[in-house]
Amino acid sequence: GPLAERRLLAVRLGELPAWLATRQLSAQGLLGGARKAWSSYYNKYINVKRGGPAGISMLLAGYCLLSYAWSYQRLKCHRWRKYH
Amino acid sequence: VLHVTRPLHTTQQRLAPLPPLPEKGGEVRHGLIPEEFFQFLYPKTGVTGPYMLGTGLLLYLLSKEIYVINHETVAAACILSVIIYGIKKYGADVAAFADKLNEEKMAKALAVKTEAIKGLETAIEEEKKEQWRVEGRKYLFDAKRNNIAMLLETNYRERLLTVYNEVKKRLDYQVAMQNLKRQKEQDYMIQWVEKNVIQSITPQQQKESIAKCILDLKALSKTAQAAV
Secondary structure (H helix, E strand, O other), X not given: OOHHHOOXXXXXXXOHHHHHHHOOOXXXXXXXXXXXXXXXXHHHHHOOOOXXXXXHHHHXXXXXXXXXXXXXXXXXXXXXXOOO | OOOOOOOOOOOOOOOOOOOOXXXXXXXXEOOOEXXXXXXXXXXXXXXXXXXXXXXXXXXXXXXXXXXXXXXXXXXXXXXXXXXXXXXXXXXXXXXXXXXXXXXXXXXXXXXXXXXXXXXXXXXXXXXXXXXXXXXXXXXXXXXXXXXHHHHHHHHHHHHHHHHHHHHHHHHHHHHHHHHHHHHHHHHHHHXXXXXXXXXXXXXXXXXXXHHHHHHHHHHHHHHHHHHO
């Protein structure tokens, strides 16, 4: 379909800037986008009759990665090798 | 973390209740990577593609020390092994328990529904019976009408009897009055006649009558003695 109505995963890499231009980047637009993203994730992995560990384990893994990225500058000092 | 329920009634009007929850969630391999990723890489790299990608990425991160091995790595490894062991061993039991809770909830709701339906059906039966009973109201009203006619008749006859008795009493009174009057007149007349007769008897007549009576008695006594 047209570019403005496609979801993020259906946008090709070259069209990404054009797609971003069509999105509303106000606070309300961002908030709406975040809400939609969370609700689609929630309804796919958590809000089911017989879910498994996958729903929250993915969230925890993402949290681990994010916190590692945030504290990378500090962890750089604890490297073992001198030359990389 | 936002908590948002599914959007309700955003599309056309739905004629059925809310659709039920899906049975299983999206497919996730090893509990961490969604199946879509494997499917995405399958046409280009086959089955082992994502695993090679993962191994290469891991080695790159380790060798370039983008991921630094420190005490936290050991802690993470211990925690993860314990978690995985726990999930593998007790996962099925916990899932069965949760399913049982869900089943109980559903059974309760279903029981409420069946109870309501049964109650309504009995109500329908009773209503039909009442409608059948209504047809008998003709007989009921006939009986009532008969009763009322009986009452009226009885009342009328009672009053008729009362009237008759009252009239008879008045007539009896008049008759008694007339009888009394006649009787009084008779008595008075007899008395008056007697008085006058007694007055008219002179002493001379009295002597004569007494002498005659004595003579009669003597004659009678003679004949009587003869008869004995």
